[in-house]
Amino acid sequence: MAKTVYSLEFKVRDYECDLQGIVNNANYQHYYEHTRHEFLMTHGISFSRMHEEGIDFVVARVELAYKYPLRSGESFVSELSLYQEGVKYVFLQKIYRLPDRKLCNVGRFDTVCLDHGRLSRNPDLDAFVLRVNGAE
Amino acid sequence: MAKTVYSLEFKVRDYECDLQGIVNNANYQHYYEHTRHEFLMTHGISFSRMHEEGIDFVVARVELAYKYPLRSGESFVSELSLYQEGVKYVFLQKIYRLPDRKLCNVGRFDTVCLDHGRLSRNPDLDAFVLRVNGAE
Amino acid sequence: MAKTVYSLEFKVRDYECDLQGIVNNANYQHYYEHTRHEFLMTHGISFSRMHEEGIDFVVARVELAYKYPLRSGESFVSELSLYQEGVKYVFLQKIYRLPDRKLCNVGRFDTVCLDHGRLSRNPDLDAFVLRVNGAE
Amino acid sequence: MAKTVYSLEFKVRDYECDLQGIVNNANYQHYYEHTRHEFLMTHGISFSRMHEEGIDFVVARVELAYKYPLRSGESFVSELSLYQEGVKYVFLQKIYRLPDRKLCNVGRFDTVCLDHGRLSRNPDLDAFVLRVNGAE
Numbered sequence: 001m002a003k004t005v006y007s008l009e010f011k012v013r014d015y016e017c018d019l020q021g022i023v024n025n026a027n028y029q030h031y032y033e034h035t036r037h038e039f040l041m042t043h044g045i046s047f048s049r050m051h052e053e054g055i056d057f058v059v060a061r062v063e064l065a066y067k068y069p070l071r072s073g074e075s076f077v078s079e080l081s082l083y084q085e086g087v088k089y090v091f092l093q094k095i096y097r098l099p100d101r102k103l104c105n106v107g108r109f110d111t112v113c114l115d116h117g118r119l120s121r122n123p124d125l126d127a128f129v130l131r132v133n134g135a136e
Numbered sequence: 137m138a139k140t141v142y143s144l145e146f147k148v149r150d151y152e153c154d155l156q157g158i159v160n161n162a163n164y165q166h167y168y169e170h171t172r173h174e175f176l177m178t179h180g181i182s183f184s185r186m187h188e189e190g191i192d193f194v195v196a197r198v199e200l201a202y203k204y205p206l207r208s209g210e211s212f213v214s215e216l217s218l219y220q221e222g223v224k225y226v227f228l229q230k231i232y233r234l235p236d237r238k239l240c241n242v243g244r245f246d247t248v249c250l251d252h253g254r255l256s257r258n259p260d261l262d263a264f265v266l267r268v269n270g271a272e
Numbered sequence: 273m274a275k276t277v278y279s280l281e282f283k284v285r286d287y288e289c290d291l292q293g294i295v296n297n298a299n300y301q302h303y304y305e306h307t308r309h310e311f312l313m314t315h316g317i318s319f320s321r322m323h324e325e326g327i328d329f330v331v332a333r334v335e336l337a338y339k340y341p342l343r344s345g346e347s348f349v350s351e352l353s354l355y356q357e358g359v360k361y362v363f364l365q366k367i368y369r370l371p372d373r374k375l376c377n378v379g380r381f382d383t384v385c386l387d388h389g390r391l392s393r394n395p396d397l398d399a400f401v402l403r404v405n406g407a408e
Numbered sequence: 409m410a411k412t413v414y415s416l417e418f419k420v421r422d423y424e425c426d427l428q429g430i431v432n433n434a435n436y437q438h439y440y441e442h443t444r445h446e447f448l449m450t451h452g453i454s455f456s457r458m459h460e461e462g463i464d465f466v467v468a469r470v471e472l473a474y475k476y477p478l479r480s481g482e483s484f485v486s487e488l489s490l491y492q493e494g495v496k497y498v499f500l501q502k503i504y505r506l507p508d509r510k511l512c513n514v515g516r517f518d519t520v521c522l523d524h525g526r527l528s529r530n531p532d533l534d535a536f537v538l539r540v541n542g543a544e
Contacts, residue, residue, distance in 0.1 A: 013442040014455055017155045019208060020323055024151050026301035034421040036447040039299050041481060047422055051292055059297050064334040072155060072456040149306040150319055156459055161467050165434035170285040183286055188426055195433050198472040205367040208320040287432050289426045291480060400511060
């Protein structure tokens with residue numbers, strides 16, 4: 001399995017909590033998306049600039065396991081690992097509450113690269129995945 | 137004052153409610169925006185197509201009065217009137233709970249038209265505002 | 273497999289679209305959640321009232337397959353089937369664009385019932401699942 | 409006018425941007441709300457705990473001036489000042505893009521305190537407003 005290559009800290013915002021008093025399920029996808037985009041940006045890959053150049057990195061499949069709910073006032077860290085599986089770039093992502101690192105959510109995002117709408121491997125991304133994982 | 141020229145019914149969605157059990161304040165802006173866009177669309181004005189043509193209809197100023205909170209399970213109607221004031225297109229919008237028509241929110245949105253980034257009156261929109269208000 | 277027991281029509285709202293011009297991934301969870309809650313409400317089961325009584329229906333696991341993106345201005349129907357699998361209530365949900373019924377998204381939501389925080393089968397829900405599927 | 413008593417840095421998240429490529433108007437309310445709640449929390453006032461004790465701090469009126477749009481990838485600082493005006497607690501809030509401190513948005517939030525649903529001045533909050541502004 002791929003190693004953690006990026007982590008980002010967040011604080012729950014009250015508007016993300018629903019009437020059960022916990023973070024609404026859909027917001028975990030927001031947290032994970034922001035983590036992926038910040039990770040890519042850190043490496044000079046801008047999601048919005050790629051879009052302007054006709055290249056979209058799209059999510060094809062998502063699995064989310066809700067282990068423990070986040071609540072108002074809590075902080076958490078979102079961790080990311082990344083590997084390639086054929087035409088797919090797979091992000092494994094986890095959310096741990098801080099400071100006790102209780103595992104709250106596990107996500108798997110299968111993404112693909114669309115070059116002007118056509119599914120395609122992107123050599124730059126391929127090289128990036130190897131590099132970020134410390135491979136030669 | 138301008139007359140009501142459009143109305144749209146909604147149902148509160150639970151994810152729009154926050155931990156106070158009421159619709160989160162920001163969502164009224166969403167309701168009002170969707171009402172404006174549907175109104176324009178009804179008259180053949182597509183917000184996203186305008187954007188592609190370099191014309192953006194942007195909100196410059198918003199006033200919202202929160203009269204009474206909407207809650208989970210409630211329906212409401214969003215009503216709109218529209219007039220022109222110099223370079224501004226002013227939308228007056230109200231939200232009434234259904235079926236009792238209790239006034240929940242009043243909004244005023246001052247919008248302007250940016251043609252490729254430049255503030256400008258748009259003759260098509262000017263004619264539209266007159267027409268929709270029943271003027272010659 | 274369980275049959276479709278509920279369907280609800282939606283219209284994409286522009287604020288749900290992101291800078292790729294398509295509905296943001298997380299919003300499908302919102303569509304599906306609203307569909308489940310409306311379905312339950314139709315049968316007299318109020319999500320917010322259950323919460324007040326100490327019973328929370330929580331999502332434990334989600335799988336989403338993004339088949340085709342929804343765009344600004346489009347309408348769609350969200351369909352739901354439901355079956356029981358041990359302690360889990362499984363919702364199978366699909367989103368079809370209208371009017372051509374192109375399949376846009378497939379979701380599976382494994383939900384469980386927490387009675388004052390404790391995982392438990394809920395006899396009322398068990399009976400409800402059977403009844404809604406037309407079983408004796 | 410009251411002085412700035414709190415500031416909080418944010419980074420735009422891509423899901424907050426709409427198809428115009430800019431932060432959707434409603435999200436400024438989210439930014440401002442999170443700033444207010446973090447400010448209160450910093451001073452030991454928990455919005456969700458107050459709610460549990462029957463005290464809700466609600467927004468009665470909002471004015472927002474959209475000066476300049478925030479975009480994907482940008483950081484900003486949200487600044488807050490606070491004063492009392494009769495039964496109202498008025499938050500003046502501004503958002504400046506970083507690092508150039510270009511003024512992007514100005515907000516004014518008139519809030520009131522509901523004690524078990526009844527409008528009321530809250531002596532603790534009154535004292536807090538004086539203290540935070542450095543008055544005796």
